[in-house]
Amino acid sequence: MNYDLIIIGGGPGGYSCALRAVQYGLRTALIEKDLLGGTCLNRGCIPTKTLLFAAGLLTNMKQGAKFGVAADNVRPDYGALRARCADVTGQLRTGLTKLLKQRKIDIYAGTGRVTAAGEVTVAGAEGDTVLTAADIVLATGSVPAVPPIPGADLPGVMTSDDILADLPELSRLVIIGGGVIGTEFAEVYRALGTEVTIVEAMPRILPPMSADLARHLAADFRKKGVKVITKASVTEIAQTAGGLAVRYALGDKAEEIEADGVLIATGRRASVAGLTPFTFEEDRRRVVVDEHCQTSVPHVYAIGDITAGFPQLAHTAEAQGKIAAAAIAGRSCGIRLDLIPSVVYTRPEIASVGVSEDDAKASGRPYRVGRAMMGANAKSLIAGEAGYMKLIADGEGRLIGAEFQCEEASNLVSEATLAIAAGMGAEQFASIVRPHPSVEEAMGETAEGLLTFDK
16 A cells, blocks of 8 residues: 555654644545553553642542531542543544544554555554655653663562553652652552652752752652652562662661562663664664754655653643654645753752753853742642742743642743743733733743843
8 A cells, every 4th residue: 555654653743743634635644553642641641631630639638628528438439540541542542543544544454664665564453555655753662771770670669651551559769760650650540549759860850950950849749758768779679578678878777678579660772673674873772853853865854752852741742743644745834842841840840941050050141030939829829739939031031941749830831932932022021911829820921030121
């Protein structure tokens, strides 16, 4: 079968690329070896956020008296939680499948592999199918990365895939890795009543994000009873009479923590093994692409978690998918990959975009910072949440970055992204009338902190 475009991988990048490609009039095939929606929909973003919503609801109900609501004997129901995750992901997957079929995208179930220039072989349940196309997009995503820790294969030691598949009821959980995955699972399990410890090798949790955000999250975790151990190198996971023991080095001292379960959340590795007969330019085992998401091999594009130099996020993959589709169709695309917001769905949420204060300071260029503490924001006070907002501007007052730790941060960061992309100045951003009471109105207060007026 001949196509204009073949996409290997049906996750957010792959299906977004396919949907945009058919809008451009390209005959498109989409290959998926597992479930449409990929890791994000089935084993990542969506089930995790479903659990985080339930965890927040449980926390609010337990604290009902604080809000004037009597709620007694509130407890988690693990069976119902598993069923809820399956229901949400199932509904989304069904809707996605219908949409792809409505758009006349041919879907092939099986493992796709590029076997020659312009040729893809799909190994399916009924044998091999050979497809041809002028252009190919690789969107095969990533899998959990498990470091070579002795005992990492013991029963009770899990990756994010494992813990979402089983959702085990645990009294004590040790999480190895304090990045986005580790901190979100810490939020979930602590709310469910589990004793949680995070062990992180770096000097702080959330290493890719700003020092301020990491510090505030660590302080919140301490208040919630989540223990955070940094600068710790895990040396072994061992079976004990009481369950599992995570052994680690802290400076020159050997330490140990007992647990019923261990989650290894040390990042994800690109899923590219055996995918093509070509040799690509790579960086840290991820594929290097140009501004159009084309690899070093002509007519072969790569998007999503397998690409080098980009955060492994679903919305990164979606954006890259649209960029690749536009390039293949000979169209222009105005998506800016230098403005990709990052969100951590802890409570309160964390989000950032653009240049951080740490980056601005390190660059040595003039900059300004505006900040608002959410304890003075009426909507945040009503919800019982604190946190802060920060906007960063260059020496001329033009917005270049933003970070949030507050209610609705995942929504607010889009307003900041839009302002930065538009080259908006602090005065213009501060002049927008925002509703009261709202979390968003603190954006105006934060922007006003950037203003300087002639005396």
